[in-house]
Amino acid sequence: MEVAATVIVAQRGKMTKSTITAGDRSDAEIIRVAARNEADNPSSKRVVFDAGQPLELDAGASLGPWQIAYETYGTLNAERSNAILVCHALTGDQYVASENPITGKPGWWSLLVGPGKPVDTNRFFVICANVLGGCLGTTGPASTNPDTGKPWGLELPVVTIRDMVRSQARLIDHLGIETLFAVIGGSMGGMQVLQWAVSYPERVFAALPIAAAARHSSQNIAFHEVGRQAVMADPDWAHGRYHEQGLRPSKGLAVARMAAHITYLSDAALHRKFGRNLQDREAITFGFDADFQIESYLRHQGMTFVDRFDANSYLYVTRAMDYFDIAADFDGSLARAFLHSPTRFCVMSFTSDWLFPTSESKAVVRALNASAANVSFVEVESDRGHDAFLLDEPEMFRTVDGFLTGAACARGLAVPGSAA
Amino acid sequence: MTAALETSLPLGKAEKAAIRGDHMIVCDLVPEGGRVLDVGCENGTLLSLLVREKRVDGRGIELSQAGVNVCVARGLSVVQGDADRDLADYPDNAFDFVILSQTLQATREPKAVLQQLLRIGSNVIVSFPNFGHWKNRLQLLFRGRMPVTEYLPYSWYDTPNIHFCTIRDFVALCEEVDAKVEKAVALDRMGRKMGFSAPWWVWNLLGEQAIFLLKR
Numbered sequence: 001m002e003v004a005a006t007v008i009v010a011q012r013g014k015m016t017k018s019t020i021t022a023g024d025r026s027d028a029e030i031i032r033v034a035a036r037n038e039a040d041n042p043s044s045k046r047v048v049f050d051a052g053q054p055l056e057l058d059a060g061a062s063l064g065p066w067q068i069a070y071e072t073y074g075t076l077n078a079e080r081s082n083a084i085l086v087c088h089a090l091t092g093d094q095y096v097a098s099e100n101p102i103t104g105k106p107g108w109w110s111l112l113v114g115p116g117k118p119v120d121t122n123r124f125f126v127i128c129a130n131v132l133g134g135c136l137g138t139t140g141p142a143s144t145n146p147d148t149g150k151p152w153g154l155e156l157p158v159v160t161i162r163d164m165v166r167s168q169a170r171l172i173d174h175l176g177i178e179t180l181f182a183v184i185g186g187s188m189g190g191m192q193v194l195q196w197a198v199s200y201p202e203r204v205f206a207a208l209p210i211a212a213a214a215r216h217s218s219q220n221i222a223f224h225e226v227g228r229q230a231v232m233a234d235p236d237w238a239h240g241r242y243h244e245q246g247l248r249p250s251k252g253l254a255v256a257r258m259a260a261h262i263t264y265l266s267d268a269a270l271h272r273k274f275g276r277n278l279q280d281r282e283a284i285t286f287g288f289d290a291d292f293q294i295e296s297y298l299r300h301q302g303m304t305f306v307d308r309f310d311a312n313s314y315l316y317v318t319r320a321m322d323y324f325d326i327a328a329d330f331d332g333s334l335a336r337a338f339l340h341s342p343t344r345f346c347v348m349s350f351t352s353d354w355l356f357p358t359s360e361s362k363a364v365v366r367a368l369n370a371s372a373a374n375v376s377f378v379e380v381e382s383d384r385g386h387d388a389f390l391l392d393e394p395e396m397f398r399t400v401d402g403f404l405t406g407a408a409c410a411r412g413l414a415v416p417g418s419a420a
Numbered sequence: 421m422t423a424a425l426e427t428s429l430p431l432g433k434a435e436k437a438a439i440r441g442d443h444m445i446v447c448d449l450v451p452e453g454g455r456v457l458d459v460g461c462e463n464g465t466l467l468s469l470l471v472r473e474k475r476v477d478g479r480g481i482e483l484s485q486a487g488v489n490v491c492v493a494r495g496l497s498v499v500q501g502d503a504d505r506d507l508a509d510y511p512d513n514a515f516d517f518v519i520l521s522q523t524l525q526a527t528r529e530p531k532a533v534l535q536q537l538l539r540i541g542s543n544v545i546v547s548f549p550n551f552g553h554w555k556n557r558l559q560l561l562f563r564g565r566m567p568v569t570e571y572l573p574y575s576w577y578d579t580p581n582i583h584f585c586t587i588r589d590f591v592a593l594c595e596e597v598d599a600k601v602e603k604a605v606a607l608d609r610m611g612r613k614m615g616f617s618a619p620w621w622v623w624n625l626l627g628e629q630a631i632f633l634l635k636r
Binding site for chain 1 (some may be wrong): 477479485488491492493495498499506509510
């Protein structure tokens with residue numbers, strides 16, 4: 001255990017010795033302490049906006065002071081024209097292509113983003129920010145409410161995808177970038193991409209929403225509600241004030257994660273991976289232990305998730321997705337949302353994704369066509385379900401590479417190794 | 421060089437020599453820099469040619485997802501879609517040129533498709549195989565079988581080409597939908613322009629394919 005603690009210290013220069021001195025602390029506890037610390041003091045870069053620079057929220061509230069935590073990769077060119085904003089999904093973070101300071105795992109999209117990767121950090125300046133309502137350094141329910149000195153908890157106004165995008169626009173302003181070369185994201189990240197294109201069409205040269213939708217479906221709201229109810233039914237949730245009472249609604253959040261995790265995979269992928277295989281045993285036990293590998297896998301997913309993610313953040317961010325419906329802001333017409341859009345779009349979906357099925361992407365494409373926008377649409381053949389967007393999918397990589405290179409040519413961005 | 425980069429560079433000599441004759445003729449009909457939609461763009465060969473040679477703002481629709489994926493990886497803006505169903509999504513006058521290259525005969529409702537093309541494009545280019553070519557006529561006349569030629573290699577039961585027409589049929593269709601024929605070219609099997617002007621009936625006999633430039 002001491003060894004693990006040392007590793008964490010080495011990974012996180014900012015973490016104080018006092019928080020990890022107890023020699024008998026478990027890895028999980030160390031991760032929990034680190035995660036708790038990240039909410040206010042992220043290991044990444046951050047911008048703090050004081051009370052005089054509040055963030056206006058859709059809920060009608062004005063949030064300030066507030067902060068946004070972000071990470072960057074590559075170099076911004078002199079013209080400031082090569083910036084790509086990557087938007088993360090529900091439980092993602094700003095560490096898109098670098099080691100997560102809490103878990104020590106590689107960046108969540110390091111297959112796609114990095115030197116020589118489709119989102120090539122040798123060419124592009126990549127920015128990724130923790131979402132508003134998140135728990136890794138951007139203001140969220142786990143952050144300290146400056147008025148009370150305690151965690152915000154449920155006193156934080158409910159945030160929307162549009163609020164998240166508004167907060168990111170403030171960051172982009174701060175970085176002195178007028179137009180983003182591209183905005184890219186999968187799942188909830190893809191929702192932010194679409195919202196960026198609608199809220200700030202002139203500031204988005206190219207948009208790449210992957211495995212996303214222009215609204216959250218009834219079925220998806222239903223799954224989120226199951227997750228939230230699981231959290232709130234846990235007595236340790238304590239009406240959202242678990243931090244002050246030294247509690248953690250781990251059971252409820254784990255169940256929420258387990259249910260959600262099923263929706264990220266396809267039936268075929270589950271069968272291929274686990275089938276009906278038993279976990280470390282020869283026969284079923286006629287009990288309620290995790291007999292099957294899939295049960296054991298889900299329990300593991302649930303347990304590891306609760307150490308790194310804040311339960312209230314889970315409520316806030318899922319709610320933001322539920323409220324997302326671009327057409328609703330345009331009298332029910334998605335096409336009107338994209339009218340006269342100067343942005344080049346590439347919409348991508350996966351054949352086995354039933355959480356954000358191809359039909360949702362096609363609705364976006366139809367609307368873009370109806371507004372005569374510049375759009376490409378690629379459906380990638382994969383049996384890995386919604387999670388495919390995070391995995392090694394060569395067709396996705398080829399598409400991202402081709403789309404970005406084509407867009408870079410149109411934008412007049414120099415291509416390394418070419419005379420053009 | 422990535423596949424996408426290729427679409428940004430001008431054509432080399434060897435590349436120019438390899439271009440299909442009908443593509444080159446279509447390319448010549450399109451002016452520089454316009455907004456172009458290629459309906460049924462396959463792997464993006466013609467679209468890529470137009471982007472590179474004419475600097476058009478090019479878009480494509482392709483039925484096969486595999487074709488679309490190749491196009492997008494080449495840096496082209498292409499969506500998966502069906503000419504019969506998805507053209508209705510586009511607004512009026514959305515494009516300067518709409519191209520239907522060797523696809524008309526594979527549509528379920530060629531007349532409706534042509535009307536949609538004329539609605540969304542100020543100019544429409546249609547190229548199609550001429551079923552009235554003398555070889556086809558001879559096969560039907562002497563063998564009593566549906567024609568199978570080098571240029572139209574399918575048997576009747578597995579052909580994607582469900583609505584063949586002759587050049588004269590197409591001229592009649594244009595009249596029916598009030599389309600004005602701005603230009604018409606008959607081509608031989610190699611896609612070479614037939615180097616003489618002749619009445620419709622001659623072209624209809626000798627042309628293996630035809631390219632029309634239409635206006636509303």
